[in-house]
Amino acid sequence: MSQVDRLRGSAPGKRHNARTVAALTANPGCTRRAVLDAAGVDKVRLAERIGFPGAFGQSRFALARGNAFEAMLKADDCALLRSTLGAYVGGYEDLGADEDDTLSARHTRTRALLRSGAEGLLDHPLLTLDVAGQTVFLEPDLIAYQNGSQLQVVEIKSFAIIDGQADGTAVSAAAVQAAVYVLALRRLLGDERVSHDVVLVCPENFSLQPVAVVLDVRKQLSTLKRQLSRLESVSSLIESLPASLSFDLAQPVDALVTSLDALTARYAPECLSACEMSVFCRDEAAGRTEVLGRPVREALGGIETVDEVLALASGVREPKPDQAEAAALLRAAQRLRDEAL
Amino acid sequence: MSTLVALARAQALAAGRAQPITTVRHLHVHDRPLVLIPLAMAGEANAPLAAMAGSAPDQPRLLVVSQPRNRDERFAFFAALAEAVVPYLDSFAGVTEAVPVDRGRDVRHRFVDAPQVWVPNPGGVDFLRLLGRSTRFRRTDGDFPVPASVPRLGQWLTFLASTAEVPGSSLLVNAVQALGGHWATGQSAAEDAHLGSLFAWITEGAAAAREAENGPVAGPATDPSFDNEVLAPLITAADPALTGVLSDLLTPTWERMWKSIELLRGRPAGARVGARWDSDRDAYSAYVEHLIEDGSPQPRRDGAVAAAARLQRLENAAARYAVQRAFDDPLVMAEHRLTGAAFGAVVTLAKADRIDDSGKRPVLRPRIMVATTETVRVEPGANLTSPARPSQKAKVISVTPGPAGTDVVLELSGGMGRKLVAEPGSVPEVGEQLLLTTLSEAYRPGAAFPDPADTPWTHGGPPGSSAEADEQEGDVVGAARGGVDQAAAQLFRG
Numbered sequence: 123m124s125q126v127d128r129l130r131g132s133a134p135g136k137r138h139n140a141r142t143v144a145a146l147t148a149n150p151g152c153t154r155r156a157v158l159d160a161a162g163v164d165k166v167r168l169a170e171r172i173g174f175p176g177a178f179g180q181s182r183f184a185l186a187r188g189n190a191f192e193a194m195l196k197a198d199d200c201a202l203l204r205s206t207l208g209a210y211v212g213g214y215e216d217l218g219a220d221e222d223d224t225l226s227a228r229h230t231r232t233r234a235l236l237r238s239g240a241e242g243l244l245d246h247p248l249l250t251l252d253v254a255g256q257t258v259f260l261e262p263d264l265i266a267y268q269n270g271s272q273l274q275v276v277e278i279k280s281f282a283i284i285d286g287q288a289d290g291t292a293v294s295a296a297a298v299q300a301a302v303y304v305l306a307l308r309r310l311l312g313d314e315r316v317s318h319d320v321v322l323v324c325p326e327n328f329s330l331q332p333v334a335v336v337l338d339v340r341k342q343l344s345t346l347k348r349q350l351s352r353l354e355s356v357s358s359l360i361e362s363l364p365a366s367l368s369f370d371l372a373q374p375v376d377a378l379v380t381s382l383d384a385l386t387a388r389y390a391p392e393c394l395s396a397c398e399m400s401v402f403c404r405d406e407a408a409g410r411t412e413v414l415g416r417p418v419r420e421a422l423g424g425i426e427t428v429d430e431v432l433a434l435a436s437g438v439r440e441p442k443p444d445q446a447e448a449a450a451l452l453r454a455a456q457r458l459r460d461e462a463l
Numbered sequence: 464m465s466t467l468v469a470l471a472r473a474q475a476l477a478a479g480r481a482q483p484i485t486t487v488r489h490l491h492v493h494d495r496p497l498v499l500i501p502l503a504m505a506g507e508a509n510a511p512l513a514a515m516a517g518s519a520p521d522q523p524r525l526l527v528v529s530q531p532r533n534r535d536e537r538f539a540f541f542a543a544l545a546e547a548v549v550p551y552l553d554s555f556a557g558v559t560e561a562v563p564v565d566r567g568r569d570v571r572h573r574f575v576d577a578p579q580v581w582v583p584n585p586g587g588v589d590f591l592r593l594l595g596r597s598t599r600f601r602r603t604d605g606d607f608p609v610p611a612s613v614p615r616l617g618q619w620l621t622f623l624a625s626t627a628e629v630p631g632s633s634l635l636v637n638a639v640q641a642l643g644g645h646w647a648t649g650q651s652a653a654e655d656a657h658l659g660s661l662f663a664w665i666t667e668g669a670a671a672a673r674e675a676e677n678g679p680v681a682g683p684a685t686d687p688s689f690d691n692e693v694l695a696p697l698i699t700a701a702d703p704a705l706t707g708v709l710s711d712l713l714t715p716t717w718e719r720m721w722k723s724i725e726l727l728r729g730r731p732a733g734a735r736v737g738a739r740w741d742s743d744r745d746a747y748s749a750y751v752e753h754l755i756e757d758g759s760p761q762p763r764r765d766g767a768v769a770a771a772a773r774l775q776r777l778e779n780a781a782a783r784y785a786v787q788r789a790f791d792d793p794l795v796m797a798e799h800r801l802t803g804a805a806f807g808a809v810v811t812l813a814k815a816d817r818i819d820d821s822g823k824r825p826v827l828r829p830r831i832m833v834a835t836t837e838t839v840r841v842e843p844g845a846n847l848t849s850p851a852r853p854s855q856k857a858k859v860i861s862v863t864p865g866p867a868g869t870d871v872v873l874e875l876s877g878g879m880g881r882k883l884v885a886e887p888g889s890v891p892e893v894g895e896q897l898l899l900t901t902l903s904e905a906y907r908p909g910a911a912f913p914d915p916a917d918t919p920w921t922h923g924g925p926p927g928s929s930a931e932a933d934e935q936e937g938d939v940v941g942a943a944r945g946g947v948d949q950a951a952a953q954l955f956r957g
Contacts, residue, residue, distance in 0.1 A: 181690035183531075184506035282508030284596060285763045328508045328597050391651035414472050415651035421469035431473045451801070454838075455470045458797035462486060 131370020135162025139261035165398035212242025255357025301342035423448020476649030493579035545612035577747035583681035595620030631784035733791030767922035803840030805900035808833035
């Protein structure tokens with residue numbers, strides 16, 4: 123049994139998808155998340171078990187609409203999708219449902235089809251990516267469109283593009299996810315074969331009429347590559363963890379919390395919308411300046427705890443040499459606040 | 464984030480209670496505002512689920528779409544919303560006042576009051592903008608006719624949403640931003656976006672705020688678990704209990720909104736709040752006039768010239784608002800003192816009768832010297848002003864740092880009367896405490912933009928030319944083939 127399996131315990135491993143890889147790179151300094159994800163621990167259930175459930179989930183109305191939009195595009199041999207993309211030639215092949223026991227078969231088939239270079243649409247190709255020293259399968263949610271000499275990633279999303287504008291958060295999330303797929307495809311086929319322009323297919327205005335837009339994800343790709351390379355050290359870190367450490371959910375809560383304590387987290391308020399463990403980490407970080415957000419922490423001169431900030435501001439505490447500048451600013455701020463109030 | 468506000472956040476965290484970051488209120492609070500809380504249907508493009516609206520705390524009006532995918536119900540909702548909102552907006556187009564223009568040579572008229580709509584959060588403003596977009600082009604004839612009030616509602620919502628982008632405007636206010644501009648909580652800005660939590664930090668403290676996080680959301684998005692566990696079964700079964708459930712969901716936010724308005728109304732208004740409300744009344748009056756005379760809906764997208772002019776107006780408004788806030792409020796000015804853009808000083812020397820006769824005519828140019836221990840980041844030649852004498856300019860002649868502080872020599876002009884002897888009290892006397900700043904309320908002239916018909920080709924050419932027509936057509940095949948980098952760029956901006 124490998125160290126990774128021991129960490130996870132008896133539960134089946136959670137697989138990575140583009141969304142989890144994207145979230146991982148959003149906070150690359152967080153060892154806790156990197157290790158838990160590398161071990162495939164079910165973070166939703168872990169957070170619930172230790173009493174810090176987060177509000178994660180998708181509305182069934184949103185899911186239903188997303189599925190309806192996708193089904194509409196793919197009906198009749200992808201008639202609507204083809205006209206949206208202008209992809210009238212070539213076949214359409216769906217590599218099928220996402221199941222654990224067909225992983226390697228689907229991956230082999232994906233590789234063969236993609237390497238053949240035949241023009242057409244390939245749905246649900248199963249890709250792999252090296253994340254933190256491990257080869258992970260990516261739950262596929264994309265269409266690879268083979269078009270002449272290049273392969274293009276097509277992502278179907280159900281948020282609306284209204285008068286050429288869409289919700290900025292949704293678009294940048296889609297761009298990062300698409301970049302994960304582009305990277306995985308490039309690792310498989312080589313850089314020149316896969317285009318950095320990805321196609322986003324969304325409903326237009328207030329209808330379900332699809333519209334395609336091209337996004338250049340070069341910037342997201344380079345961020346992703348840089349941050350994935352930083353994650354490589356995680357596998358050696360996992361090897362160095364004590365053998366007693368485990369996130370088996372059958373354990374008592376105390377033991378789980380002790381195991382979590384052994385992994386350093388790097389909490390930021392942005393985690394609340396991205397990571398299942400965030401409510402626990404926020405509680406753990408209580409009294410530290412990072413709970414106020416990165417801009418506030420920076421404005422406070424990067425000082426670690428709120429008590430220290432207030433002691434420096436009131437002059438009760440002598441600053442360490444590297445805190446001198448921050449302390450002077452804090453004292454001035456305190457004086458001006460007292461004067462005005 | 465200034466260090467001053469950051470320190471207030473740290474203090475709030477330690478005290479378990481929100482801390483004030485202003486000494487006065489910086490927005491106009493209406494005597495009869497309209498509160499509007501929209502709720503959206505998840506997944507749909509801006510489909511309404513419900514709204515609670517009204518201009519009195521004890522008279523909430525609840526509008527519900529019981530089958531959100533039913534087109535007829537959706538339009539019945541828009542008609543009902545128009546009925547709840549448009550008469551309120553129209554009700555201020557009555558009594559006018561005359562305002563002198565062109566240095567008193569002419570007058571124009573504006574309404575003596577204007578509407579003020581409150582929504583819970585920035586998401587509410589966005590939702591109203593899109594609601595405006597989806598209704599202002601509806602036709603009152605043809606295949607799917609709607610009542611005339613529906614496109615009118617769309618035009619009004621579009622107008623309000625666009626004024627909400629103007630810094631300092633109070634026609635469409637969101638409670639999260641209004642409260643957050645006056646108090647600092649001991650949590651992050653992301654957590655402040657939850658109205659219940661922010662409100663509890665101010666009124667009850669940290670523990671109540673944590674509690675409120677799990678309470679009902681203030682919209683427009685609903686909680687996914689509420690959708691799955693409560694809403695979906697009710698909608699599937701067409702259960703009449705839906706109205707009661709939505710009323711229970713919205714009522715806590717409704718009450719918080721009115722209490723927030725009350726809380727802000729209780730604080731003294733800044734001296735320049737009234738002048739900003741005058742501009743809001745100008746904007747309202749101009750739009751009422753547009754509706755009467757022209758009545759055309761706002762375009763989907765501004766043309767290049769209109770967009771550039773609008774951007775400049777917004778930049779000017781932002782700069783003006785920042786200066787006015789600082790001039791009205793010592794605690795806001797303190798942020799500028801901390802960065803060296805303003806400093807408090809005491810007058811050590813004053814020569815009030817100094818005459819500069821080097822030019823054609825002798826002019827009164829008193830000089831004063833001030834001493835300060837604060838950070839001074841000004842260069843000789845810079846012009847400073849003091850909030851106490853906003854019409855007077857003080858030109859920096861020299862800055863001399865010493866061991867105990869900094870001496871600054873200033874030459875004064877303006878605000879001393881028209882004679883060669885200064886009006887009494889117009890020149891600071893020795894011993895007087897002064898606040899001097901590089902911020903200025905001076906008028907900023909607008910840039911000259913070409914006529915829309917002369918839009919250069921770099922900006923797409925004149926409106927209605929071929930390039931734009933292609934885009935209007937929505938050539939989706941071309942879109943997939945690249946060449947719409949522009950569309951992608953807009954996406955990221957959106």
